[in-house]
Amino acid sequence: MTILTNKADKIDRLAELTQSSEAVTGTSLWREAFRRMRSSKMAIIGAAIIAAFVLVAIVGPMLAPHGPTAQNWRSEVFPNQGKFVGMRGENWFGLDHLGRDMFSRWLVGARQTLLVGVVSMLIGLIIGAAVGILSGAAATLGGKVGQRVDTVIMRVTDIMLSLPSLLLAVSIAAVLGQSLTTVMIAVGVVQIPIFARLLRGSMLVQGGADYVLAAKAVGIRRKRIVLTQILPNSLSPVIVQATLSLATAIIEAAALSYLGLGNPDPAVPEWGVMLSQAQRFFDNEPMMAAYPAIGIIITALGFTLLGEAMREALDPKLRG
Amino acid sequence: MSLLELDGVKVHFPVKKGLFFDRTVGHVYAVDGVSLSVEAGQTYGLVGESGCGKTTLGRAVLRLNDITDGAVVFDGTDLAKLPSEEMRAFRRRLQMVFQDPLGSLNPRQNIESILAEGMAAHNIGKDQAERREKIKEILAKVGLPSNAMSRYPHEFSGGQRQRIGIARALVLEPDVIICDEPVSALDVSVQAQVINLLEELQESLGLTYLVIAHDLAVVRHISDVIGVMYLGGLVEEAPSDALYAGPRHPYTKALMSAVPVPDPEVEDRRERILLHGDLPSPANPPAGCRFHTRCPWVQETKCATERPPLLDTGDGHKVACHFTAEIEAGTVKQTLATGIEAVISTEAVATEAVEVSEGDAETADAPVKKEEEPATVPAQADAGEAERAEESPKA
Numbered sequence: 187m188t189i190l191t192n193k194a195d196k197i198d199r200l201a202e203l204t205q206s207s208e209a210v211t212g213t214s215l216w217r218e219a220f221r222r223m224r225s226s227k228m229a230i231i232g233a234a235i236i237a238a239f240v241l242v243a244i245v246g247p248m249l250a251p252h253g254p255t256a257q258n259w260r261s262e263v264f265p266n267q268g269k270f271v272g273m274r275g276e277n278w279f280g281l282d283h284l285g286r287d288m289f290s291r292w293l294v295g296a297r298q299t300l301l302v303g304v305v306s307m308l309i310g311l312i313i314g315a316a317v318g319i320l321s322g323a324a325a326t327l328g329g330k331v332g333q334r335v336d337t338v339i340m341r342v343t344d345i346m347l348s349l350p351s352l353l354l355a356v357s358i359a360a361v362l363g364q365s366l367t368t369v370m371i372a373v374g375v376v377q378i379p380i381f382a383r384l385l386r387g388s389m390l391v392q393g394g395a396d397y398v399l400a401a402k403a404v405g406i407r408r409k410r411i412v413l414t415q416i417l418p419n420s421l422s423p424v425i426v427q428a429t430l431s432l433a434t435a436i437i438e439a440a441a442l443s444y445l446g447l448g449n450p451d452p453a454v455p456e457w458g459v460m461l462s463q464a465q466r467f468f469d470n471e472p473m474m475a476a477y478p479a480i481g482i483i484i485t486a487l488g489f490t491l492l493g494e495a496m497r498e499a500l501d502p503k504l505r506g
Numbered sequence: 507m508s509l510l511e512l513d514g515v516k517v518h519f520p521v522k523k524g525l526f527f528d529r530t531v532g533h534v535y536a537v538d539g540v541s542l543s544v545e546a547g548q549t550y551g552l553v554g555e556s557g558c559g560k561t562t563l564g565r566a567v568l569r570l571n572d573i574t575d576g577a578v579v580f581d582g583t584d585l586a587k588l589p590s591e592e593m594r595a596f597r598r599r600l601q602m603v604f605q606d607p608l609g610s611l612n613p614r615q616n617i618e619s620i621l622a623e624g625m626a627a628h629n630i631g632k633d634q635a636e637r638r639e640k641i642k643e644i645l646a647k648v649g650l651p652s653n654a655m656s657r658y659p660h661e662f663s664g665g666q667r668q669r670i671g672i673a674r675a676l677v678l679e680p681d682v683i684i685c686d687e688p689v690s691a692l693d694v695s696v697q698a699q700v701i702n703l704l705e706e707l708q709e710s711l712g713l714t715y716l717v718i719a720h721d722l723a724v725v726r727h728i729s730d731v732i733g734v735m736y737l738g739g740l741v742e743e744a745p746s747d748a749l750y751a752g753p754r755h756p757y758t759k760a761l762m763s764a765v766p767v768p769d770p771e772v773e774d775r776r777e778r779i780l781l782h783g784d785l786p787s788p789a790n791p792p793a794g795c796r797f798h799t800r801c802p803w804v805q806e807t808k809c810a811t812e813r814p815p816l817l818d819t820g821d822g823h824k825v826a827c828h829f830t831a832e833i834e835a836g837t838v839k840q841t842l843a844t845g846i847e848a849v850i851s852t853e854a855v856a857t858e859a860v861e862v863s864e865g866d867a868e869t870a871d872a873p874v875k876k877e878e879e880p881a882t883v884p885a886q887a888d889a890g891e892a893e894r895a896e897e898s899p900k901a
């Protein structure tokens with residue numbers, strides 16, 4: 187149960203961030219947050235890492251010296267024998283067990299990893315936000331029936347949140363079978379309750395604000411209040427969470443791939459799959475695992491740093 | 507018939523608990539049986555200390571809160587039973603000005619959009635151009651420049667924001683405006699300006715006001731009738747002058763005794779009635795007279811068992827106390843001797859309070875609890891009045 191409370195509490199705390207800050211600074215909230223972030227080392231490092239990663243993901247495959255599947259046999263390399271060519275010559279990261287250029291595969295893999303991260307985050311964001319809007323709208327303005335609807339939705343999300351996310355993802359992936367889409371769906375589904383709870387919580391905070399009451403008092407219809415007043419003011423924590431979610435999505439996708447649920451197609455290398463393949467040779471060639479692992483860790487770190495910096499910049503309690 | 511009549515209005519908020527489905531475990535009796543009437547063109551002032559249910563009552567009139575029981579009759583229609591869409595239409599005629607000027611304005615909407623939205627909801631004005639004309643006119647009326655239209659709430663000062671709030675109500679051409687502590691969030695210097703504006707608007711537009719305040723000084727000058735609330739119910743209601751000339755309910759007496767008098771000689775002789783303890787929780791209100799836990803005149807009979815109704819004691823001066831006549835006649839004495847203190851000046855109270863709070867266990871255990879705060883001390887009362895007196899009419 188601690189998992190449940192921890193996760194849920196963290197989400198609720200984030201949801202509360204819209205509260206006073208927005209009201210005090212209005213439209214300049216993000217401008218103000220941006221100003222604070224510019225002087226935050228965390229934000230700068232995070233943004234720099236992300237920029238580098240995105241750059242590699244976009245132009246990397248074009249710069250790759252070799253095709254990701256091109257085999258480059260040398261006398262030292264034999265399949266499954268655990269002997270590799272280290273960093274030398276034009277093969278900066280060496281060759282893998284099938285004689286493929288690791289550096290080229292790493293560059294191409296970055297794009298796949300970014301793709302998996304973004305798509306699964308978007309799955310979670312879009313479905314989660316839709317559920318959150320429904321729940322939040324029902325809770326704030328839906329009367330008694332609305333409250334029931336909201337309660338049911340929130341209980342379901344609570345249950346989903348209480349399951350260890352990796353376990354949930356593995357179960358989904360096991361049902362759907364091995365493919366890249368599976369990984370994206372599995373990781374995305376895990377994010378749904380997070381976004382749902384977050385947006386709903388944020389809308390609840392906004393729904394209690396005086397300006398919503400004022401809108402109701404002048405006679406604006408409920409639906410319009412939800413869409414034009416409550417929702418736009420509830421989005422800041424969602425943007426923060428989306429950034430943080432990219433980090434978890436990348437790690438979870440890698441974990442699923444590592445467990446053998448990732449894309450089996452050798453033509454599209456992905457860091458998680460590369461890591462998975464490297465494990466058999468880990469004793470002799472740890473570097474083969476290190477390259478994709480470092481890529482995963484650093485990019486996840488980048489998104490986490492930026493997300494946390496945004497969270498801090500938006501948090502009125504931390505404002506100077 | 508009065509324009510707005512409340513009859514036995516109750517607003518009880520359920521207190522919920524529960525793991526899966528919320529169970530109601532109790533109620534907050536925020537408003538518990540309030541009846542009052544507001545005459546067209548007049549101002550009804552509602553005062554009471556924080557948490558007594560003033561805001562909840564004001565919101566109940568517009569049905570921004572669910573009404574648990576009772577009737578809110580506006581111009582012959584009981585709003586409490588109206589279907590929500592019909593109620594929405596009625597909101598054009600009943601408007602509200604909020605306590606927190608900034609919080610009640612959406613930070614992402616500019617002023618024009620905030621004002622036009624309400625007009626659009628009630629189909630006022632054919633098109634945007636016509637609405638814009640109307641908005642300009644109203645902005646001028648409340649003393650804001652017309653370039654305010656394209657600006658955002660955070661770009662204005664507190665007083666200006668409250669003017670925007672008033673303009674938002676006015677564009678709908680309402681009959682009644684409920685002002686929930688319209689100036690309590692403002693600087694003392696601006697309070698008077700906003701109060702004056704409300705008065706001017708009432709004169710020129712024939713508005714009817716229900717003004718809520720915790721500060722007696724704020725409502726005094728603009729109210730025709732004043733109602734005093736305590737813990738969800740009215741304890742006294744009288745024409746403004748009569749109430750100030752001679753408060754009859756023990757709670758009102760205590761409230762008034764806390765207001766400093768400008769005349770220093772009178773001020774020196776002023777007797778302060780200090781109230782014991784805190785306001786009881788509205789979730790668990792005392793039985794009988796709600797005020798009996800703090801009343802200096804509390805009697806052994808009736809007070810703790812029977813809730814006194816609000817009865818007319820002559821000249822429209824209504825009081826909810828079993829012993830009004832006896833207290834007036836002096837046949838019933840203050841029973842809690844410690845509840846009263848003749849105070850020479852405010853400083854004396856301050857020093858005494860410090861002494862007591864710094865005192866040792868002995869003092870703390872003593873039955874005389876001098877450190878208790880007086881019920882409500884509207885510290886700004888005198889300052890506000892002084893400001894108002896000095897204030898020149900705002901351009």
Ligand SMILES: Nc1ncnc2c1ncn2[C@@H]1O[C@H](COP(=O)(O)OP(=O)(O)OP(=O)(O)O)[C@@H](O)[C@H]1O
Binds near residue numbers: 519534535557562788
């Ligand atoms: N939505 C709600 N749910 C539960 N309790 C509420 C709710 N709104 C108000 N209350 C409670 O009802 C009581 C009356 O509140 P209300 O805001 O009407 O007081 P007030 O007289 O306006 O006080 P203040 O001067 O502080 O504005 C308070 O005890 C408050 O905690």
Ligand code: SF4
Binds near residue numbers: 796
């Ligand atoms: S009824 Fe009793 S307790 Fe209530 S105000 Fe009168 S004297 Fe005080």
Ligand SMILES: [Mg+2]
Binds near residue numbers: 560
């Ligand atoms: Mg209030």
